[in-house]
Amino acid sequence: MNLNESFLTALDSLMANKLRAALTMLGVIIGVAAVIALLSLGNGVNESITGEISSIGTNLISVMPDRENSGGYPPLSTADVEALSDPLRAPAISQVAASVQGGQEVIYSGASVNTTVLGVTANYFEVNNMTEFQSGDGLNQNDLDTSARVVVLGAGAASDLFPEEYPISKSIKINGVSYEVIGVLEESGSAMGNTDDNIYLPLSTAQKRLYPDRTRSGERAVSGINVQAASEELAEAAQEQITEVLRDQHDIIYAADDDFTILSQAELLDVFDTITATMTAFLGSIAGISLVVGGIGIMNIMLVSVTERTREIGIRKAIGALKRDILAQFLIESVVLSLVGGLLGISLGWLISSVAGNMLGVPTVMDGGTVLLSSGFAAAIGLIFGIYPAWRAAGLQPIEALRYE
Amino acid sequence: MIEMRNITKTYEMGTQAVHALRGVDLRIEEGEFLAIMGPSGSGKSTLMNIIGCLDTPTGGSYSLDDVDVSQMSDDDLARIRNKRVGFVFQQYNLLSRTTAVKQVALPLMYAGVGRRERIRRAQEALQAVGLGDRMDHRPDELSGGQQQRAAIARALVTQPSIILADEPTGNLDTSSGEEILEIFKELNAQDITVIFVTHDPEVAEYAKRTVLLRDGLIESDKQNGHKRTMEHAS
Ligand SMILES: Nc1ncnc2c1ncn2[C@@H]1O[C@H](COP(=O)(O)OP(=O)(O)OP(=O)(O)O)[C@@H](O)[C@H]1O
Ligand SMILES: [Mg+2]
Numbered sequence: 001m002n003l004n005e006s007f008l009t010a011l012d013s014l015m016a017n018k019l020r021a022a023l024t025m026l027g028v029i030i031g032v033a034a035v036i037a038l039l040s041l042g043n044g045v046n047e048s049i050t051g052e053i054s055s056i057g058t059n060l061i062s063v064m065p066d067r068e069n070s071g072g073y074p075p076l077s078t079a080d081v082e083a084l085s086d087p088l089r090a091p092a093i094s095q096v097a098a099s100v101q102g103g104q105e106v107i108y109s110g111a112s113v114n115t116t117v118l119g120v121t122a123n124y125f126e127v128n129n130m131t132e133f134q135s136g137d138g139l140n141q142n143d144l145d146t147s148a149r150v151v152v153l154g155a156g157a158a159s160d161l162f163p164e165e166y167p168i169s170k171s172i173k174i175n176g177v178s179y180e181v182i183g184v185l186e187e188s189g190s191a192m193g194n195t196d197d198n199i200y201l202p203l204s205t206a207q208k209r210l211y212p213d214r215t216r217s218g219e220r221a222v223s224g225i226n227v228q229a230a231s232e233e234l235a236e237a238a239q240e241q242i243t244e245v246l247r248d249q250h251d252i253i254y255a256a257d258d259d260f261t262i263l264s265q266a267e268l269l270d271v272f273d274t275i276t277a278t279m280t281a282f283l284g285s286i287a288g289i290s291l292v293v294g295g296i297g298i299m300n301i302m303l304v305s306v307t308e309r310t311r312e313i314g315i316r317k318a319i320g321a322l323k324r325d326i327l328a329q330f331l332i333e334s335v336v337l338s339l340v341g342g343l344l345g346i347s348l349g350w351l352i353s354s355v356a357g358n359m360l361g362v363p364t365v366m367d368g369g370t371v372l373l374s375s376g377f378a379a380a381i382g383l384i385f386g387i388y389p390a391w392r393a394a395g396l397q398p399i400e401a402l403r404y405e
Numbered sequence: 406m407i408e409m410r411n412i413t414k415t416y417e418m419g420t421q422a423v424h425a426l427r428g429v430d431l432r433i434e435e436g437e438f439l440a441i442m443g444p445s446g447s448g449k450s451t452l453m454n455i456i457g458c459l460d461t462p463t464g465g466s467y468s469l470d471d472v473d474v475s476q477m478s479d480d481d482l483a484r485i486r487n488k489r490v491g492f493v494f495q496q497y498n499l500l501s502r503t504t505a506v507k508q509v510a511l512p513l514m515y516a517g518v519g520r521r522e523r524i525r526r527a528q529e530a531l532q533a534v535g536l537g538d539r540m541d542h543r544p545d546e547l548s549g550g551q552q553q554r555a556a557i558a559r560a561l562v563t564q565p566s567i568i569l570a571d572e573p574t575g576n577l578d579t580s581s582g583e584e585i586l587e588i589f590k591e592l593n594a595q596d597i598t599v600i601f602v603t604h605d606p607e608v609a610e611y612a613k614r615t616v617l618l619r620d621g622l623i624e625s626d627k628q629n630g631h632k633r634t635m636e637h638a639s
Contacts, residue, residue, distance in 0.1 A: 005514055016502050315498050318459055319559065320487020320515040322480045397479075398486075399460045402498060 003332075006325065010332035013309075024301045025341035027294025028381065032345025032374045034287035036366065037352040042280030043365035044357055049272050058265045059232045060127070061239060063225040063246070070216065070259035075250060077219030078207070081121070083245050084227060090245050092238040095228040097127040098203060100211045100221065106199060107173040108161045115157055117174060117199045119206020125152075125185075127226050130195075134158070136168045136183030139202055147204040152183040156196035174199075177209055235264060288377075295338065295381035302334050302389035313393050314401025327394040334386025335379055342378025346371055407433040407456060407567070407598075412465035414451050414621075425451040426462070427621035435566065438593040439600045440609035443618030449602045450571050452618065456600065457492045457569045458482045470566070487516050491560025493570035493601075497552040499544040499559075505531060506540040509559045516563060523562075530558040534588055550581030557588055568592060570601040574608060586611045 014021045065075045081098045084090050097120065104117040125131060125138045134155060143150055151172065158167050158181075167181045179201060188195055203222070213221040229238035239262055246260055263271075306313070313326055350366055357364035414426040425448045433439055441449050454460035455467065458474055461482070467475045474485060486492070499508055506527050513523035531540055534554040544552055553573060560568055568589070574582030590611060593599045601612070609615050610629060617625040 002517070009514075012502075311498075312500055315500060316511070316515075317483060318486060318492055318498070319512040320483050320563075322483050322515070325515060397460075398483075399454050402459075402494070 003328065006328035007332050007336075009329050010336060013329070014333055014336060020301065021337060024298055024337050025344065027297035028291065028338045028341030028378055029294075029345040029348060031287065031291030031294040032342045032378055033349035033352060034290055035284060035374050035377075036346050036349025036370060037356065038283040038287050039280060039370045040350070040353040040364045040366040041357060041360075041362065042276060042283060043367065043370075044353075044363045046273065046276035046280070047365055048363055049276065050269060053265055053269050053272065055129075058269075059229040059235050059238075060265045061227040061229060061235065061242065062263045062268075063227060063242060064261045064263065065223065066257075066259050066261050069257045070250075073216040074213050074221035074223065075215060075259040076222050076225055076246075077215045077217075077249075078203070078222060079219045080246055080249050081222060081225060083249050084225065084242060090238070090241040092230055092234040092241050093227055094230040095123055095127050097121045097124040097226040097228075098222040098224065099124060099226075100203060100206050100213075100223045102211055104174050104199075104210065106157070106161065108170065111161060113157065113160045113197075115160075115197045115199060117201065117206070117210065119203040119211065120200050121203050124200070124226070127228050130185055130188065132186035134184040134186055135166070136181070138183055139200065144202045144204050147208055148202055149177065149179045149205060150182045150201065151179040152185065152200040153181060154185050154196040154198040154200075155187040156194070157199050158184040160197070174201075175210055235266070239264060291374075291377060291381060294341070295385040298334050298337055298382060299385035299389060302330065302386055303392070305333075306330065306389045306393040309393075310396065310401045310404040313396050314398050314404065317396065317398035318402060323394040326396075327390045330390035330393045331383065331386045334390070335382035338378045338382025338386075339375065342375045345378070346374060349374075406435055406470055407431065408468045409456075410466045412452075412455060412462045412467060414448070414455065414460075415463045424621055426455075428465070429618075429621070429623055431616065431623065431626075433598060433600065435598055436593070436596045437598050437600075438589070438611075438613040439598075440612035440615045441600065441602045441618060442604070442606070442609055442615060443624075445604075447618040448621040449618055451621075453569055453571045453600070453602055456567075457490050458485045459492065483515075487512055488563055489565050489567060491557075491563065491565040491568045493553070493556050493560050493568065493573045495572040495575045497544070497549075497556045497576075499552055499556060501544055504541045504543055505536060505547070505555045505558075508544075508555060509562050512559060512563045526562055527558070530562040531555070533561065534558045535584075548581070549577055550584060553577060553581070553585055554588070557585070561592070565597070567598040567600065570599070572602050572604070574603065574605075582608065 063076065067075070078098070081096050084093060084096045099118045099120045101116055101118040103114060106113050106115060106117065120139065122139045122141045122144055138152055139150070142148070153161070153167060161167065161172060162170065167184055170181050171178045172181060207220045215221050227238060227242060229235040242262055243258065247258065250259055252259065316326060353364040353366065409429055409431040412426055412429040413424070416423040416425060429452060441452065443449050451460070455462050458469070462475055465475065466473060469485065469489065474482065506524060509530050510523040510527035513526060518526070528540060531537060534557050536551060536554050536558065539547060539551060544555070547555065570589070573585055577585065586608065589599045589601065603609050612629060614626070614628050616623055
């Protein structure tokens with residue numbers, strides 16, 4: 001008997017018990033759908049973040065404090081920002097922005113929101129690619145020099161505080177002090193860390209009124225410095241100069257560790273890549289486990305089916321079916337179950353990931369590799385979990401099988 | 406030709422052994438028409454299953470058409486069942502969800518015959534047993550006698566040289582039983598060896614030779630009409 005006949009025979013038996021076949025498939029359908037959905041969402045998130053980071057430009061470098069090595073004091077200061085801005089000391093650097101931040105309660109005419117309030121340098125918006133404004137404008141150097149009481153709102157913060165009014169020139173209260181709204185940013189639409197609810201005011205104002213922290217040497221502290229290298233080629237040189245200047249500024253002896261951390265966009269890209277890859281692998285393997293459970297379900301049903309159909313197997317053997325005929329029939333049944341389940345699972349997974357992707361605002365990326373992998377995996381599961389029941393069926397002695405009630 | 410020498414069959418039931426056959430010598434020429442009789446538990450079915458290569462003997466030698474089959478592999482036995490022997494069971498043993506014509510075509514499928522050809526031959530076989538108008542009926546849509554005739558068609562379809570039937574009329578009323586026996590008679594007239602088991606002496610009369618089993622041994626072996634008894638050493 002050829003494989004074609006075995007296939008038709010197997011299909012016949014499956015069609016004779018459609019409900020059972022469907023329920024058996026369900027395990028594989030869910031497993032494959034989960035794998036597909038999670039992998040394509042994971043890939044989508046990864047790609048959008050990667051895209052975002054590279055769009056900012058790989059010449060951006062962040063400097064963050066490392067408090068463990070600074071004796072508990074905030075290590076970075078306004079003086080550091082000035083030092084890094086000196087083209088004689090750090091020629092590879094073109095721009096230096098800084099910020100200091102914390103959570104604050106912000107009040108406007110009775111309504112209040114808790115959000116992140118940052119004190120920033122005037123060039124902060126430009127360096128961080130936040131140059132689009134819904135209305136008004138960003139901060140200028142004069143605002144910083146005079147420690148002006150003005151704020152720029154993120155799009156989300158603006159709509160929270162001013163659901164119905166035009167925010168420009170309105171006055172909001174932070175920590176009991178009034179500030180005039182001079183600008184509202186466009187929505188960022190960013191997938192990594194939502195900055196739309198943030199509120200920005202001049203660094204000098206924030207340091208005086210909200211975040212009076214000082215470094216060990218008494219300088220006014222900042223919580224982060226964003227450096228733009230003069231060009232992408234100079235990014236590495238810029239990193240070295242930052243280290244040099246800051247160690248000098250902080251009087252760090254040769255043997256001691258840096259009290260700050262430097263993260264370039266290129267490194268950030270790597271970090272995010274690793275994070276999303278790990279996440280995707282983790283979720284994928286959980287989904288994989290459900291696929292294995294689906295496979296065990298197939299084995300279970302096939303074993304029941306072999307027992308139930310002992311007499312049928314006896315009859316087939318009595319009229320001349322060889323071991324391999326019976327083996328093929330049952331094996332094909334389980335592979336068809338898992339493969340059809342796999343294909344349905346792929347469609348379902350694709351559906352789930354596009355719906356979820358839409359809701360979460362992440363693109364989904366379903367590549368041929370994922371589809372091939374999971375359908376191959378599903379077929380393999382049918383084969384692996386089908387072998388034992390099929391082997392049991394093939395090994396039955398005809399006379400005993402016929403006698404079975 | 407069937408040649409059995411000192412065939413034994415022992416079932417191990419835990420510590421106890423059941424001796425179903427205790428040394429059967431039997432020679433059946435081509436074209437014979439043979440009835441096997443004997444009390445319940447005397448080993449008739451056991452003997453039939455061994456003749457039909459559904460089961461293997463514990464001891465002794467059995468050759469079918471001069472080929473020793475007593476020590477053959479499972480798959481070789483399956484090929485013999487497929488091509489040389491047609492087996493008819495008391496309980497018909499039809500596949501419950503399969504139509505008569507597909508049912509009868511099944512042995513040809515395992516023999517590797519193409520789809521068209523086997524449907525054609527299955528239809529012929531069904532016609533030969535008088536089921537030409539029941540081709541697409543499933544077993545539960547057929548009477549007992551019709552089911553048994555379908556089973557005979559299935560046994561015939563590969564054109565075997567031997568038809569074996571274990572109490573083929575046991576579940577049937579007298580007239581359906583007679584129809585079955587008439588079919589056997591016709592087959593035998595075409596030089597096919599027919600061997601069947603029965604409890605009923607009248608049914609046994611259809612055959613030309615009757616073998617009587619008792620306690621796993623042949624007690625008597627006579628040509629119908631003129632009786633002759635054989636002596637046996639156990
Ligand atoms: N699978 C088995 N396991 C154990 N003992 C068995 C088995 N099959 C048959 N026997 C025993 O072998 C003996 C012969 O059985 P067999 O079925 O050949 O009898 P039979 O002549 O066909 O009887 P009946 O007329 O009732 O069908 C019986 O004692 C039976 O109990
Ligand atoms: Mg019996």
